[in-house]
Amino acid sequence: MDIQKRLLPDLTDVLKKRYTILHHISTTGVVGRRALATHLELSERVLRGEVDFLREQGLLETESSGMKLSDSGRQLLEDMEPIVKELLGLSDLEETLRTRFSLRQVVIVPGDSDVSELTKKEVGRAGAAALRRYASKNDVVAVAGGSTLAEVANFLTPSVQMKGCMFVPARGGLGESVELQANSIASTMAKKAGGQYRLLHVPDHLGEEAYVSLMQDPNILEIVEVIRSARIVVHGIGDAMVMARRRKVDSQTIQELMAEGALAEAFGYYFDREGNVVHKMQTVGLRLEDIQETEVVIAVAGGKSKGEAIAAVMKFGHEDVLVTDEAAATELLKFI
Amino acid sequence: MDIQKRLLPDLTDVLKKRYTILHHISTTGVVGRRALATHLELSERVLRGEVDFLREQGLLETESSGMKLSDSGRQLLEDMEPIVKELLGLSDLEETLRTRFSLRQVVIVPGDSDVSELTKKEVGRAGAAALRRYASKNDVVAVAGGSTLAEVANFLTPSVQMKGCMFVPARGGLGESVELQANSIASTMAKKAGGQYRLLHVPDHLGEEAYVSLMQDPNILEIVEVIRSARIVVHGIGDAMVMARRRKVDSQTIQELMAEGALAEAFGYYFDREGNVVHKMQTVGLRLEDIQETEVVIAVAGGKSKGEAIAAVMKFGHEDVLVTDEAAATELLKFI
DNA sequence: TTCATCGGGACATATTTCGTCCCGCACTTT
């Protein structure tokens, strides 16, 4: 089924549309074209095209009093139920989450990244597709680090609209291992997508005075300017404690994080369950106010265990696109 | 899968097209667009559209030297194999039979009518769809009898292009039970499709002199004229011996049929394995020469046991459309 | 009888698909 969706992406839409038409007729018994059109929020002409088609297929019959299902139509509707459950399940879930968090788009990949490495890759692929979709020429794309983003980078391919895109790390060093650092990922993405990249080399765990002096370096300042002008931000979402430990944050800070109820982490900021920022890593790059201004913020994260963290970041309220997997999405529902 | 095909009939075509593209690239390694287009017999522009799409999906990559599969492309190709086997199996079979017997169209429904009543109904549905496809306004449609044709009649629905169609029995009484007689079926079809019908009431088992006197009756003559002007003929195909017995043909004739190697029966004629007519039922209506002149001859028959009989009638060589099921089609292959 | 609603015909207009030609580039052959 999802193989078919790879080769025919609008299969879902068409199937869904035709199913809902049949379904609606089934429940109403006999219904007129215009009434049905307004109910399903389809233009009259489009519905008519579909009805003509369904009649050709012998699935419904038209009389002067309206349209009704044929026997085969009723039978088909029954047979479709499992398919539709799977099909509508995900796309309905997408729609639910999209409206709930006021997002522009939600993409849900079947599976659980916690369980299957393959699902994780699929999330990466979907993330890359989303990025391709929203990117346009000469955009500045700021990317965060993490294993999920590394997967996204893997699946990028050269495309027309990403030609000339500039990839930059969203923020400076955060203590990740090299291959998962935002710098590496930005350069990988640029190479894969056929764009430019610029890196931001600053040490991890900056002290206050080091920070101040860094911000006076004209080279650093220039690249930071570029970063802050990003039209697109792509980032992963992590569990606060897991991230803190992986980045070898000192134990005192960990204590503080716990005390503040830090639950999720994204692009160097820590969020509590309500989506409030409770802590930020000391480094340079994108600031919170920049994120709020960014045109397209794409979050990519999957796995059942990350459900709550994703919910927290979504509540933060400045995301535009969420790419996740079925397990995380289902989990996510519990926190809205 | 075949549920999806009901709701999206060109799914097969698209999937097949895209699969063959990927498959071909896979075997060639790296190949250019124009070379590929000529090989696949696609116009360059169409192939290009598909390639653009497949690249968007991350299934193939393009370089200056040509196109090659990406890793996901290779993976997908592998995953598709079972689907394609099922998908291409049938449509390839359709194409093979179509060219082998020089037909205009072959429709194969999955299953075996001998085993499943449902498949038999599906064959009927497909037959009705085929009839709908070839019919145009004010056509004369001659139909034969039999259980399969009865199913076809069941699935007819009113449609624009069949408005005003005239349904007539192909030939007079052949000794069938009432509900399977051509007369009944013609009237059912007319009612279902919203057309007219005229019947031909002549007794079964005509003697020579009765035949001659009948053919002088002006009423009979007139309707026979209409029948012989039919643009479309729809008929089933039966096993010769089974049909002979069902129609209570006298034992002497049965002996003759066996001696002549009669294998198949269609519209009152008996055929041997080579498709030669070895016997005809004594009644009025469509003659062999009329069939040969008819614009669209549609044969509808399914079931593994009928494979050989279908082959015989196909070899007769005056059919245009064959609607059958998977079992019969596979069986059919053995006799070409 | 009136009136609302039905399916379906008709037609101008968006939108997409398709055919065709050309370009610059990389690579091979001469």
Place this chain on the structure above:
DNA sequence: AAAGTGCGGGACGAAATATGTCCCGATGAA
């Protein structure tokens, strides 16, 4: 080194298709 071949991709008009809009006669309810 020069010429030739095949590559992907850009461009653009023609053709096909999808869509919005309005109208018509039929049918059934009020």
